[in-house]
Amino acid sequence: MNSDANPIWTLVWTFALMSLFAVGGANSAVPEMHRIAVDVHHWMTDRQFADIFAISQLSPGPNVLIVTLIGYSVAGVAGALTATVAMCGPTAILAYYVSRLLARSSHSPWPAIIQAALVPLSIGLMGASGLILALTSDRSWVAGLITVAAAVLAFATRLNPLWMLVAGGVLGFAGVI
Amino acid sequence: MPPDSSPAAVAAPDIPAPIPPNQPGLLELFVAFAKMSLAGFGGVLVWARRGIVDQHRWMTAEEFNETFALCHFLPGPNIVNLSVVFGSRFRGIAGGFAAFAGLVGPPMVIATALAAVYARYGEIDALRRILAGVACAAVGLLLAVVFKMMMPLIKKRDAVGIVILIAVFIAIGLFRLPLPAVLLVGIPLSLAITYFMRRRVNG
Numbered sequence: 001m002n003s004d005a006n007p008i009w010t011l012v013w014t015f016a017l018m019s020l021f022a023v024g025g026a027n028s029a030v031p032e033m034h035r036i037a038v039d040v041h042h043w044m045t046d047r048q049f050a051d052i053f054a055i056s057q058l059s060p061g062p063n064v065l066i067v068t069l070i071g072y073s074v075a076g077v078a079g080a081l082t083a084t085v086a087m088c089g090p091t092a093i094l095a096y097y098v099s100r101l102l103a104r105s106s107h108s109p110w111p112a113i114i115q116a117a118l119v120p121l122s123i124g125l126m127g128a129s130g131l132i133l134a135l136t137s138d139r140s141w142v143a144g145l146i147t148v149a150a151a152v153l154a155f156a157t158r159l160n161p162l163w164m165l166v167a168g169g170v171l172g173f174a175g176v177i
Numbered sequence: 178m179p180p181d182s183s184p185a186a187v188a189a190p191d192i193p194a195p196i197p198p199n200q201p202g203l204l205e206l207f208v209a210f211a212k213m214s215l216a217g218f219g220g221v222l223v224w225a226r227r228g229i230v231d232q233h234r235w236m237t238a239e240e241f242n243e244t245f246a247l248c249h250f251l252p253g254p255n256i257v258n259l260s261v262v263f264g265s266r267f268r269g270i271a272g273g274f275a276a277f278a279g280l281v282g283p284p285m286v287i288a289t290a291l292a293a294v295y296a297r298y299g300e301i302d303a304l305r306r307i308l309a310g311v312a313c314a315a316v317g318l319l320l321a322v323v324f325k326m327m328m329p330l331i332k333k334r335d336a337v338g339i340v341i342l343i344a345v346f347i348a349i350g351l352f353r354l355p356l357p358a359v360l361l362v363g364i365p366l367s368l369a370i371t372y373f374m375r376r377r378v379n380g
Binding site: 017018019020021022023024025026027029031032035039048050051052053054055056057058059060061062063064065068069072073077080081084087088090091092094095096098099102111113114115116117118119120121122123124125126127128129130131132133134137138139143144146147148149150151152153154155160161162164165167168169170171172173175177 | 214215216217218221244246247248249250251252253254255256257258259261262265266270273277280281283284285287288289291292293295296299303306307308309310311312313314315316317318319320321322323324325326327330335337338339341342343344345346349350351353355356357360363364367368370371372375
């Protein structure tokens with residue numbers, strides 16, 4: 001922590017703001033999380049960020065849990081709780097009101113237009129997440145190969161993704177990476 | 178519970194017939210979302226659909242798709258938005274809280290425990306190696322999701338969409354520009370292009 005201010009408040013406004021810009025879900029915001037946690041606030045190193053992403057994928061539950069882990073590493077359990085609520089709260093309230101609004105006028109063309117306009121943006125953001133995480137995780141050609149293999153398997157088969165994570169862990173433990 | 182938030186009042190306007198046969202209570206909402214969430218490694222959506230539509234029959238498949246589409250175009254974690262919208266549809270604001278707490282609470286406890294283990298033992302060599310391996314595979318899974326989402330754009334030969342996608346990818350992934358700045362330019366631009374393209378097609 002490099003600032004004198006209470007890090008909890010930094011977590012609150014960082015993630016509350018981020019949640020409103022996380023078009024396409026938590027995984028789209030990974031580059032922004034990386035930028036803020038590693039480059040701006042120096043909360044963690046590149047490698048720790050990659051580890052945290054791996055842990056978030058290993059735990060069950062929504063992808064947003066990566067925020068819980070960042071919060072924990074900044075300010076312990078209080079940080080974990082604060083960051084998670086800050087990331088979920090604002091958009092949950094927004095979703096609640098918008099869904100009530102749309103229930104009344106469900107024949108507007110705008111939801112479809114907005115959705116069509118946002119889909120390419122969120123895919124581009126998730127692609128950028130993939131690139132940034134690949135640059136931090138894949139430090140050898142074997143590591144790159146594991147990423148490619150997992151991507152191909154997950155794309156082409158209906159195998160439970162947990163098996164690929166386990167396989168990656170076993171190969172890592174065996175020291176091939 | 179406010180009586181005006183009953184599901185019939187919300188679902189009735191366009192679909193007259195099927196009133197959802199089951200109406201979950203608060204505890205039921207919490208437990209159902211906790212189960213879906215704890216089953217969901219690498220994404221909860223599949224389990225949410227299975228639980229809500231197939232298992233409990235709280236929504237028809239169409240209702241689920243509509244609700245998810247709404248939550249997808251809103252910012253923030255989609256499945257979190259879905260839990261709040263879904264819960265409040267049946268049981269008002271308290272229902273939204275119950276579903277949200279079920280979805281996020283239990284996995285958050287697990288993730289926090291894992292984070293504590295990592296903070297303590299993260300430097301142990303064996304754990305480092307395992308995590309490095311898991312990280313490689315996890316990136317692969319994310320890339321697979323990206324390609325799956327890209328396929329409809331490629332099949333439709335949606336050139337505009339693909340150009341916007343690549344532009345965002347370069348701005349965020351290569352130039353590492355801040356997200357708010359990129360979206361403040363990208364969202365209005367993409368909306369305007371989509372709107373005028375549709376008008377040209379229709380007109």
